[in-house]
Amino acid sequence: MTVRDAGWSLLLADEMDDGDWALTESRGVLLNAQLERDGRRFPVVFYDPDRIHNAATIGTASGDPYYRRNVILLPAVTRTAVEAAVEKLGKAGELDWLLS
Template sequence: MPVTTVRWPDYFDEQAYVIEAKGWFADVLVEWDGRRYRPVFYDPVRLGQEITDELERGGAFFREPNLVVIDRVTREHMEAAIGALADGGFPLVPEPDRG
């Protein structure tokens, strides 16, 4: 099985309570099987707010690439989701190669 490397931003631990309260986080980089991924984590309440806001602004749809919905946006929940994604072959869109 490919190795999964998770790179958290330096500020994460200091700001973890703010990130959880916001219910959204997209600044973690995951390396899996030689590719890089940036999952976008939402809790269900925040996701519902984002969808409603977009549609009320006249958007025809809501789309978020690499969307992962978890109960709470904490390191523990994100790491569990990343592990499950890795077990499932990491079915997200990888970052473009910059080579």
């Protein structure tokens, strides 16, 4: 998926069909995605609010900080929401800080 106006592409580790996206939505997280622009790639993780809360709760239970780089939080992790987020953030220049 490419956001042509902003030059950003969403790259997934594997081809995903409707069943894969349904599983991703039920899990509330999309791992192993990358954003690409001008040949540079950046890892990104998409979470829904419930999943990030659970992950952070488990991650901090031992007293350690919870950290995930390049997190994008969505109401639901669907194909439509992921693609729309990349398009909106790309067009708004919100992803351009990755290039600095």
